[in-house]
Amino acid sequence: xxxxxxxxxxxxxxxxxxxxxxxxxxxxxxxxxxxxxxxxxxxxxxxxxxxxxxxxxxxxxxxxxxxxxxxxxxxxxxxxxxxxxxxxxxxxxxxxxxxxxxxxxxxxxxxx
Amino acid sequence: xxxxxxxxxxxxxxxxxxxxxxxxxxxxxxxxxxxxxxxxxxxxxxxxxxxxxxxxxxxxxxxxxxxxxxxxxxxxxxxxxxxxxxxxxxxxxxxxxxxxxxxxxxxxxxxxxxx
Numbered sequence: 001x002x003x004x005x006x007x008x009x010x011x012x013x014x015x016x017x018x019x020x021x022x023x024x025x026x027x028x029x030x031x032x033x034x035x036x037x038x039x040x041x042x043x044x045x046x047x048x049x050x051x052x053x054x055x056x057x058x059x060x061x062x063x064x065x066x067x068x069x070x071x072x073x074x075x076x077x078x079x080x081x082x083x084x085x086x087x088x089x090x091x092x093x094x095x096x097x098x099x100x101x102x103x104x105x106x107x108x109x110x111x112x
Numbered sequence: 113x114x115x116x117x118x119x120x121x122x123x124x125x126x127x128x129x130x131x132x133x134x135x136x137x138x139x140x141x142x143x144x145x146x147x148x149x150x151x152x153x154x155x156x157x158x159x160x161x162x163x164x165x166x167x168x169x170x171x172x173x174x175x176x177x178x179x180x181x182x183x184x185x186x187x188x189x190x191x192x193x194x195x196x197x198x199x200x201x202x203x204x205x206x207x208x209x210x211x212x213x214x215x216x217x218x219x220x221x222x223x224x225x226x227x
Contacts (some may be wrong), residue, residue, distance in 0.1 A: 004155070033215070040218035043119075043156070043201060060215060090155050100146060101215065103155030 002027045006091050006104035013111055021076045021107050023091035031094045032074040033058070033101065034066065036087040043090065048072055081111040083108055115139045116204050118218035126226050131189040133221050135202030138183065142204040146215070147176060147187050150199045159200075160187070189223075197225045 004025045013019055032085065033048040035058075045058030050069040065077040065087055074093075078085060088108050092101040117136045125131045135145075143164040148156035162169040162176045162185070169176050175188045189196055202218040 035217075040219060042116075043203075043217035045214055045216075048214065059216075092155075100158040100161060103148075103157070105153070105155045 002102065004091055004093055004102050004104040006089075006107050009105065009107060011026075011107060011109050013109070015082055015111055016080050019078050019081060019088060019109075021078075021091075021103060021109070023074045023076065024072050025074075025093040026072065027093060027095070027102065028071065028072070029093035029102075030038050030071070031096070031101075033092045033094075034074070034076045035090045035092065036060065037090065037106075038087050046089075056065065066108070081109075083111050085109065086111050095101070114219070115142075116216050116218040118200075118202055118221045120221050121219070122222040122224070124224045125192045127194060128191045131187075131192045131196065131223055131225070133187040133200050133223065134182060135185045135187075135204075135218055137204050139204070139206070139216075140183070140188075141206040142216075142219055144205045144226055145176070145178060145185050146205070147174075147202045148201045148203060148217075148223075150220070151203065156201060192223075192225045194225050194227055197223060201221070 007022045030051050035043040037043050044060050047066040049055045056077040091104040094101040146161040147159040149159045150156040160171050160174045160176050162178050178185045199220045199222050201220045203215045205215050
């Protein structure tokens with residue numbers, strides 16, 4: 001089954017404690033992205049990757065890092081989380097530029 | 113600056129009637145538009161898309177209309193069913209022409225179908 005898998009689904013952490021949210025896709029897609037969803041703001045892109053070792057900033061990259069060492073994985077790293085990073089995060093992948101993206105089920109992160 | 117706008121946060125429609133969800137955009141570079149549907153506790157799922165070379169695309173009960181001069185698109189659902197109750201996001205991209213992967217989303221419209 002084609003899918004994008006994120007882990008964990010829920011995470012509560014404290015300010016400043018580094019964390020990683022993993023994302024994996026089994027569709028051999030080149031393009032992968034991270035979004036955050038906040039009330040009244042919709043989905044905003046954090047980072048995206050066009051292929052292995054190729055990443056670029058989206059709309060709200062501050063406070064986040066990503067890496068793309070393998071085609072299937074695209075982890076999101078918060079080196080020093082802060083409360084304003086409390087949000088619902090989605091990973092997505094797509095086959096080509098601009099085509100339909102497949103989304104993971106989301107990770108709800110709370111930073112206290 | 114919100115480049116993709118969904119001005120109605122919520123919409124209620126009787127089962128069997130037509131649901132019309134609207135979306136406006138400001139960036140004339142956008143050349144590909146998509147609608148996503150999202151249920152609670154799930155990720156968004158792709159619904160339907162339209163390229164800027166078309167003004168209409170249909171898939172079963174779902175039709176998307178694009179008015180480029182007005183920078184407006186709409187999603188029509190006919191007939192509306194209870195399972196259509198969800199949040200609908202409009203998204204736009206100008207990646208096809210310039211190799212940009214970035215999708216810009218609207219803020220979403222919560223559709224409730226009343227049985």
